[in-house]
Amino acid sequence: xxxxxxxxxxxxxxxxxxxxxxxxxxxxxxxxxxxxxxxxxxxxxxxxxxxxxxxxxxxxxxxxxxx
Numbered sequence: 427x428x429x430x431x432x433x434x435x436x437x438x439x440x441x442x443x444x445x446x447x448x449x450x451x452x453x454x455x456x457x458x459x460x461x462x463x464x465x466x467x468x469x470x471x472x473x474x475x476x477x478x479x480x481x482x483x484x485x486x487x488x489x490x491x492x493x
Contacts, residue, residue: 451465458468473482486492
């Protein structure tokens, strides 16, 4: 999951895989599936429909993420 381990220590401690984080991700994926979407689709739809967000930027760290 972490392609840059050791390079961004602040982010690593903030987003480490604690039980509460793992459970939140499972619940988020469940909400997405309930509405016939992947977690990525749900995130993009949220960003595009939120009037407080001026732009939505999507990026990939490698080509396989675009498949």
